[in-house]
Amino acid sequence: MATQTQDLYGDDLGAPVFTASGGDWDQIAADAATLGEERIVVNMGPQHPSTHGVLRLVLELDGETVREARAGIGYLHTGIEKNMEFRTWTQGTTFCTRMDYLTPIFNEAAYCLAVEKLLGITDQIPQRASDIRVLMMELNRIGSHLICMGTGGMELGATTVMTIGFRERERILRFFEAVTGLRMNHAYIRPGGVAQDVPTEALDALEAELPDLRLGIRDLEKLLLENPVFKGRTVDVGHLDLTGCMALGVTGPILRSAGLPHDLRKVTPYCGYETYDFNVVTREGADAYDRACIRLEEMWESLKIAEQAIARLRASEGEPVMVADKKIAWPAQLSVGADGQGNSLDHIRNIMGESMESLIHHFKLVTEGFRVPPGQAYVGIESPKGELGVHVVSDGGTRPYRAHFRDPSFHNLQAASVLAEGGLVADVIVAVASIDPVMGGVDR
Amino acid sequence: MASEDTSNIPQSPTDDLPAEQTTDVAQAAGEPVVVARKRGMFGPADSGDTSGYGGLQREILFPGEATRPYGGWFDEVADLLEEATGSAYTEGVTVVIDRGEMTLQVDREHLLTIAQALRDEPGLRFELCLGVNGTHFPQMTGAELHAVNNFMSITHGGRRIRVETSCPDDDPHVPSLVELYPANDWHERETWDMFGIIFDGHPALTRILMPDDWPGHPQRKDYPLGGIPVEYKGATIPAPDTRRSYS
Numbered sequence: 001m002a003t004q005t006q007d008l009y010g011d012d013l014g015a016p017v018f019t020a021s022g023g024d025w026d027q028i029a030a031d032a033a034t035l036g037e038e039r040i041v042v043n044m045g046p047q048h049p050s051t052h053g054v055l056r057l058v059l060e061l062d063g064e065t066v067r068e069a070r071a072g073i074g075y076l077h078t079g080i081e082k083n084m085e086f087r088t089w090t091q092g093t094t095f096c097t098r099m100d101y102l103t104p105i106f107n108e109a110a111y112c113l114a115v116e117k118l119l120g121i122t123d124q125i126p127q128r129a130s131d132i133r134v135l136m137m138e139l140n141r142i143g144s145h146l147i148c149m150g151t152g153g154m155e156l157g158a159t160t161v162m163t164i165g166f167r168e169r170e171r172i173l174r175f176f177e178a179v180t181g182l183r184m185n186h187a188y189i190r191p192g193g194v195a196q197d198v199p200t201e202a203l204d205a206l207e208a209e210l211p212d213l214r215l216g217i218r219d220l221e222k223l224l225l226e227n228p229v230f231k232g233r234t235v236d237v238g239h240l241d242l243t244g245c246m247a248l249g250v251t252g253p254i255l256r257s258a259g260l261p262h263d264l265r266k267v268t269p270y271c272g273y274e275t276y277d278f279n280v281v282t283r284e285g286a287d288a289y290d291r292a293c294i295r296l297e298e299m300w301e302s303l304k305i306a307e308q309a310i311a312r313l314r315a316s317e318g319e320p321v322m323v324a325d326k327k328i329a330w331p332a333q334l335s336v337g338a339d340g341q342g343n344s345l346d347h348i349r350n351i352m353g354e355s356m357e358s359l360i361h362h363f364k365l366v367t368e369g370f371r372v373p374p375g376q377a378y379v380g381i382e383s384p385k386g387e388l389g390v391h392v393v394s395d396g397g398t399r400p401y402r403a404h405f406r407d408p409s410f411h412n413l414q415a416a417s418v419l420a421e422g423g424l425v426a427d428v429i430v431a432v433a434s435i436d437p438v439m440g441g442v443d444r
Numbered sequence: 445m446a447s448e449d450t451s452n453i454p455q456s457p458t459d460d461l462p463a464e465q466t467t468d469v470a471q472a473a474g475e476p477v478v479v480a481r482k483r484g485m486f487g488p489a490d491s492g493d494t495s496g497y498g499g500l501q502r503e504i505l506f507p508g509e510a511t512r513p514y515g516g517w518f519d520e521v522a523d524l525l526e527e528a529t530g531s532a533y534t535e536g537v538t539v540v541i542d543r544g545e546m547t548l549q550v551d552r553e554h555l556l557t558i559a560q561a562l563r564d565e566p567g568l569r570f571e572l573c574l575g576v577n578g579t580h581f582p583q584m585t586g587a588e589l590h591a592v593n594n595f596m597s598i599t600h601g602g603r604r605i606r607v608e609t610s611c612p613d614d615d616p617h618v619p620s621l622v623e624l625y626p627a628n629d630w631h632e633r634e635t636w637d638m639f640g641i642i643f644d645g646h647p648a649l650t651r652i653l654m655p656d657d658w659p660g661h662p663q664r665k666d667y668p669l670g671g672i673p674v675e676y677k678g679a680t681i682p683a684p685d686t687r688r689s690y691s
Binding site for chain 1: 479480482504505506507542543544545547571572573574575577579580592594596598601602604606625626627628629630631634651652653654655662663669684685687689690
């Protein structure tokens with residue numbers, strides 16, 4: 001029973017509908033051939049292994065050529081922005097870190113930079129906190145690009161590319177776990193600074209891992225860049241020139257693959273990026289292959305920045321990582337305990353046994369939160385996928401009045417139709433993979 | 445216990461007083477704008493007023509119209525925009541400078557003229573549209589819904605500008621920018637989906653994140669968050685929207 005002409009309620013569907021359940025392609029092809037139709041509409045997803053999460057693509061096919069492509073999203077909408085309006089400003093980091101789950105550090109950093117702008121404390125953030133943010137962001141950028149290359153390779157049938165990508169990312173996640181206590185969803189960057197200092201041992205472990213990480217990225221390059229199969233699938237596929245990029249407001253590697261060196265780390269530096277030495281990678285081909293090349297090269301640039309950040313962190317050991325204003329700085333002290341990380345026992349002893357005022361302060365700041373002066377602010381940072389913008393509005397209360405995330409995946413996915421139309425159906429997968437959309441960020 | 449007079453104790457921090465029609469009142473330049481009035485000074489609203497400050501009334505002030513000179517490149521942009529759009533600028537644009545950001549509050553009748561000039565004038569050239577986003581201010585009678593567009597100029601070294609347009613709740617129409625900036629397509633659909641702002645001229649203004657047949661617009665302030673109480677180790681933790689909140 002693969003062919004239907006009526007829906008569940010007995011209404012005419014207007015055209016025969018075939019439902020594929022796997023293993024029945026011969027029959028569907030034979031049935032479809034009897035119709036003698038030139039154009040068919042294929043519904044790809046929302047659950048399809050090559051759609052980067054629950055993305056639905058509606059493709060109108062003429063033979064194997066895509067005539068029209070439409071993306072349907074919203075399957076992963078979780079109402080994070082609405083939920084943030086019912087939590088304190090600090091609790092907001094715990095929510096927004098879950099949006100684009102491959103770039104949690106960027107979500108937190110963008111949100112915290114926006115809150116700090118509202119508070120007017122942008123230039124009071126300690127240098128060490130900014131350096132930690134830069135280190136974490138650049139490592140996260142490598143991790144995100146590794147996943148993009150890995151899953152992109154898997155969608156072409158290259159499982160080794162995928163295993164290398166995930167294996168190398170694990171080195172970064174180990175460092176994140178040592179610093180924040182979690183592999184993902186860190187809630188590590190907080191308004192005013194970071195939740196706690198980077199332990200020296202974690203830096204040592206990271207430096208010990210970096211040579212292997214370099215080898216892994218080199219492996220990926222060797223596997224992909226001159227691979228005839230990879231080049232055959234990606235060169236001139238998903239073409240979007242500079243005019244198209246500007247009209248669609250596309251940013252990130254897609255824009256840079258069209259030749260424009262637009263990188264917010266250079267254009268409107270934040271967290272002290274203007275003091276780091278790195279290059280903006282661009283290519284001219286404007287296709288899926290060049291976007292892959294850009295991502296691979298950006299990993300090397302990120303490694304350059306990460307090394308500079310490590311050197312600075314070694315030099316600034318012991319300096320504060322939270323803003324000095326005690327009305328904003330999160331009062332809790334964390335430490336490594338037998339069961340991982342938790343509240344520092346010394347801190348609890350102090351507030352419970354010795355200082356009533358500290359206890360009150362701790363209690364009020366944690367339960368009630370700090371107040372943010374009324375107004376609105378927008379901050380955009382360069383996430384691995386493009387401009388991640390945060391627009392926050394405060395009404396002077398302890399909770400965000402409105403927090404909106406301009407997620408680059410959401411924005412860039414608009415280009416999926418342009419990238420796919422006119423190409424072959426097999427190239428749709430390459431084109432969508434070259435956008436690197438993460439549905440957690442698209443739907444929020 | 446004798447019943448106390450509780451009329452001056454707010455039931456919740458969102459139990460705001462009416463903003464008393466602040467939007468139509470001509471504001472002197474530089475004067476902050478009242479967007480809401482709240483009761484109480486601090487503390488939760490659901491317990492007795494032990495502080496004695498529960499009867500206080502506060503105004504929530506947003507930064508008002510800026511006075512010249514604006515500083516930096518803001519003056520240059522304002523001059524060029526006035527030159528290019530003439531009466532649309534003098535009648536329909538209010539400039540607000542706050543926290544180093546420039547906001548143009550544009551009347552919806554003039555939005556397309558202003559956006560066209562922002563995109564096309566060589567000296568302005570805000571070629572990158574970063575999408576629209578809604579904000580709901582139920583207290584601002586006559587301007588409850590705001591559509592906030594962010595633009596960036598790559599040509600002029602990463603200048604950012606914000607264009608804010610408001611519309612009343614009973615006539616939630618704002619012109620669509622998709623003709624000028626195709627990039628705004630999905631953002632306008634999201635803002636319609638979440639706030640119910642109708643973007644006139646959008647080619648296919650349908651829901652994008654919520655299901656097609658969803659009733660209501662979830663990001664509006666009058667739309668409940670929902671949630672259920674959770675029991676943990678014998679204690680019951682109320683749903684987020686019914687937890688204690690602070691004014």
